[in-house]
Amino acid sequence: MTTRSTGRLATAMAPEPQDGKATTARTTFRLAIAVTKSIEAPTTTVWSLLTDLRAQSKWNSTLTSIEGKVALGERVSFKVPEAPRQTFSPKVVAYEEPKSMVWRLNRWPLLVGERTYRLTPVAHGSTEFTIHEVFQGLLLPLIAKSLPDFAAMFERTVTDLKAAAEAATPA
Numbered sequence: 726m727t728t729r730s731t732g733r734l735a736t737a738m739a740p741e742p743q744d745g746k747a748t749t750a751r752t753t754f755r756l757a758i759a760v761t762k763s764i765e766a767p768t769t770t771v772w773s774l775l776t777d778l779r780a781q782s783k784w785n786s787t788l789t790s791i792e793g794k795v796a797l798g799e800r801v802s803f804k805v806p807e808a809p810r811q812t813f814s815p816k817v818v819a820y821e822e823p824k825s826m827v828w829r830l831n832r833w834p835l836l837v838g839e840r841t842y843r844l845t846p847v848a849h850g851s852t853e854f855t856i857h858e859v860f861q862g863l864l865l866p867l868i869a870k871s872l873p874d875f876a877a878m879f880e881r882t883v884t885d886l887k888a889a890a891e892a893a894t895p896a
Contacts, residue, residue, distance in 0.1 A: 745883060747876035754865050758875045759857040762883035766890035768844045768852045772823035774889050775842060784889035787878045796820065801828060807873035815840065836862035852890070854883060 747760040764771055774780055776795040782788060789809065793801035797820040802812055815828035815838070823844055830838040838860045845853040856879045860872070 745880060747879050749876050751869075754863065755859065755861040756865060756869065756872075757857070757859045758879060759855060760876070760879040760883050761853060761855040762887055763847070764852045764854050764887045764890050765850075766852060766887075766894040767850050768823045768846050770893055771844055771852045771854055771886065771890045774886060774893070775844075776822075776826075780889075784885050785882055786885050787881050795826065805873055805878065807878065832862065832864075834863050836860065836864045836868070854886060856882060 745760065745762045747758055750757045774784060778791050778793065778795065778801065782791050785791070787805055789804045789806055791801065791803040793799060793814075795801060795817060797817055800814050800816050802814040804812055813830065815830045817826060818829045818839075819825065819827035819841075825841060825843045827842075828840045830836070838858060840856065840858040843855040843857070845855075847853050858875060858879075
């Protein structure tokens with residue numbers, strides 16, 4: 726099933742990321758972070774690791790917990806060590822297996838966060854994997870300094886995912 730996000734955030738992009746290195750673009754009411762990494766594994770393997778929350782809790786070092794269901798209209802709840810007292814519970818607003826999905830936290834107009842996961846098949850059965858997140862809203866200038874370091878977290882996430890996917894892929 727193919728769905729598209731209709732929000733304004735889905736089209737707002739950060740600077741073009743380099744392999745494994747996060748990029749950040751910031752204005753007063755908008756913050757965008759993106760990272761892309763090449764993974765020597767098929768998109769189906771990468772997608773399976775990304776959408777199986779039980780597996781993700783094992784390979785993703787940026788999470789202290791994750792639960793829920795990765796399906797259109799469902800919620801995923803997770804905690805990160807950088808914000809131990811906060812639980813993030815985005816809704817899956819777009820889902821196109823095994824290509825992309827979008828998770829959204831919506832408190833418009835105060836704060837909206839939209840995280841896009843994109844998998845692109847490349848030569849020799851490899852995958853280009855991108856995480857892109859955009860925050861915007863009236864609260865952003867007030868809370869920006871209290872947000873976790875998403876650039877570092879995303880860099881760790883893609884490195885962890887690469888290691889897990891390549892370990893699961895026969896040579």
